[in-house]
Structures are given as C-alpha cells and as structure tokens.
Amino acid sequence: MEYSxxxxxxxxxxxxxxxxxxxxxxxxxxxxxxxxxLERPLSSVYRYLADLESAQLVFxxxxxxxxxxxxxxxxxxxxxxxxxxxxxxxxxxxALYRASLGKRGWDRVVDAMTRAEKGEATLRQAAARSGxxxxxxxxxxxxxxxxxxxxxxxxxx
Amino acid sequence: MPTRKVVxxxxxxxxxLDRIGKISILREYVTFVPPAVKKEIADRALAIRPDSPIYxxxxxxxxxxxxxxxxxxxxxxxxxxxKHGKVLDRAxxxxxxxxxxxxDRVPKADAEMAAGIAHLIDEGQNFEVLCEDxxxxxxxxxxxxxxxxxxxESLVG
Numbered sequence: 001m002e003y004s005x006x007x008x009x010x011x012x013x014x015x016x017x018x019x020x021x022x023x024x025x026x027x028x029x030x031x032x033x034x035x036x037x038l039e040r041p042l043s044s045v046y047r048y049l050a051d052l053e054s055a056q057l058v059f060x061x062x063x064x065x066x067x068x069x070x071x072x073x074x075x076x077x078x079x080x081x082x083x084x085x086x087x088x089x090x091x092x093x094x095a096l097y098r099a100s101l102g103k104r105g106w107d108r109v110v111d112a113m114t115r116a117e118k119g120e121a122t123l124r125q126a127a128a129r130s131g132x133x134x135x136x137x138x139x140x141x142x143x144x145x146x147x148x149x150x151x152x153x154x155x156x157x
Numbered sequence: 158m159p160t161r162k163v164v165x166x167x168x169x170x171x172x173x174l175d176r177i178g179k180i181s182i183l184r185e186y187v188t189f190v191p192p193a194v195k196k197e198i199a200d201r202a203l204a205i206r207p208d209s210p211i212y213x214x215x216x217x218x219x220x221x222x223x224x225x226x227x228x229x230x231x232x233x234x235x236x237x238x239x240k241h242g243k244v245l246d247r248a249x250x251x252x253x254x255x256x257x258x259x260x261d262r263v264p265k266a267d268a269e270m271a272a273g274i275a276h277l278i279d280e281g282q283n284f285e286v287l288c289e290d291x292x293x294x295x296x297x298x299x300x301x302x303x304x305x306x307x308x309x310e311s312l313v314g
C-alpha cells in the first residue's frame with residue numbers, strides 16, 4: 001500500500017488515532033459502540049471513520065444491516081525518504097471530499113461544478129453555491145478535470 | 158535587456174500553475190493581480206480549516222504566493238475604484254444576470270478582474286489576461302473584446 005501525506009494527517013489527529021486504537025483492541029466495532037465507548041458524539045465518529053476509510057486505515061463490512069468497521073494492519077516506516085515519498089504521493093481529492101461531505105454535500109459540489117461547466121456561473125459563483133471555500137473548490141475542479149458532469153457517477157462507484 | 162510581457166492573472170490560473178509546480182514561470186512575466194485575487198491566493202487560503210483535505214496544499218501554496226508577492230514577481234494593482242466604478246458596475250450586472258442573482262452577491266474578485274483590465278488599459282500597458290474560468294473570460298471578453306485572454310496551459314506549453 002502507498003501512503004500519502006493524508007494518511008499521516010489522519011494518524012496525527014488524536015481522536016481518529018483513538019478510534020483506530022479502539023478498533024485494534026476490539027477487532028472491529030460499530031459507530032454506535034465506538035461513540036458510547038469513547039464518549040464522543042456519533043456524528044463525529046461517523047465523520048472520523050469516513051476520513052480513516054478514505055485514507056485506507058479502516059474498512060467496513062455490513063452484516064445484518066449493521067456496519068462494522070475494522071482496522072487495516074499497516075506498517076508505516078517513517079524516515080526522511082518515506083516522508084519525501086508521502087509528500088509526493090498524489091491525493092485523491094474526490095474520494096476525500098466525498099467521504100467528508102457525505103452524499104448530499106458532494107452532490108451539491110458536483111451540481112455547482114456542472115453549472116460552471118455549462119457556462120451558467122463563474123467558478124467563484126459556483127464555489128459560493130457549493131458551500132466550499134473558493135480555494136478548496138478550485139483545487140477540486142482542477143484535480144477532477146473535465147468533464148465534471150461525470151464526477152457524480154464516478155465518485156459514486 | 159528584453160522586456161517582460163505583462164499579464165493580469167486570475168487566481169484560477171495562479172493556483173493551476175502552482176498545483177503543477179510551474180509557478181516559477183511567472184518570473185518571465187510581469188504579473189499583476191487585483192487586490193481581491195491577492196486575498197484569495199495569499200490570505201484566505203491560510204484560513205482554510207485544518208481538517209480540510211487540501212489544508213497542506215493550500216498552506217504551502219499561500220506561503221509560496223506570499224513569497225512571490227514579497228519578491229515583486231506578483232504585483233498587486235492599486236485600482237482606482239472611483240475611476241473604474243462604471244466598469245465594475247457593468248461587470249457586476251453581467252455576472253449577476255448570468256447566475257440570476259443579485260449584483261451585491263457577485264464575487265468581488267470576478268468584478269475586480271474587469272476593473273484590473275480597465276486599469277491596465279488606462280496605464281497604456283500591452284498585456285494579456287491569464288484566466289482558467291471560461292465563463293468569466295466570456296463576460297470579460299464582452300466588455301473588453303480588444304484584450305487577449307489565455308489559460309495557464311499555454312504558458313507552460
């Protein structure tokens with residue numbers, strides 16, 4: 001597995017690291033159980049799990065209508081060379097934003113991008129509609145490249 | 158000594174060049190930006206929430222832009238708003254019509270690109286506009302058909 005700087009950032013987040021350690025100790029758990037055990041709001045737990053999943057540090061499986069999260073066994077040697085590699089490893093912004101915004105938030109971003117692509121708004125106007133700061137919106141647009149209209153289906157896969 | 162070409166750059170182009178590691182190409186040009194564009198690339202980028210997926214990228218690029226501004230490679234236009242008020246109004250009207258929104262909701266930097274063009278024309282500069290936003294370019298072209306517009310891709314070949 002290739003680790004990016006994003007992986008390091010997830011691990012450096014105390015609450016995400018705590019969730020990861022909890023999953024290692026328990027061999028997997030549901031968001032509700034994690035929330036109860038670590039005394040964290042369920043919404044935060046969901047968000048952190050989505051971020052950890054996007055960084056491929058956890059994976060989830062659904063059984064009997066309940067989603068269980070499991071830790072991924074990783075080995076992250078940290079030295080100047082690996083740090084250099086991590087900084088150079090491209091980050092899949094689409095996957096990260098889709099994970100952190102959720103389906104509704106992501107669809108809103110894609111709709112805004114589509115408006116800009118169709119010539120119905122400038123990038124700044126589209127950014128304002130998307131709910132993302134302009135700087136983030138621009139980076140996303142440029143990382144996706146045209147045609148943006150397919151981003152919804154691409155990201156949904 | 159050969160004279161350097163003058164460009165009026167939008168943040169969409171500056172960010173695109175920075176993302177591909179080609180921002181240094183601007184040393185071959187005299188690059189002007191309107192004040193609102195400077196805010197986007199160097200100030201607001203620093204205010205991005207730390208858990209944003211692009212936080213490291215935005216922080217690093219804002220610092221690079223600050224360095225370039227400090228060195229004078231990117232120069233900030235001092236726009237005479239009273240003098241170019243009519244151009245600003247015209248741009249705002251067109252941009253608002255485009256999105257069916259109110260004029261006061263038009264992003265400041267979009268309208269300032271028009272004022273920046275008027276300012277450079279007034280100074281008698283021979284310049285090009287660097288902008289990736291096709292919709293904004295279309296609006297600017299309607300107001301200033303005599304100016305040439307290009308995307309960052311054409312700078313790097």
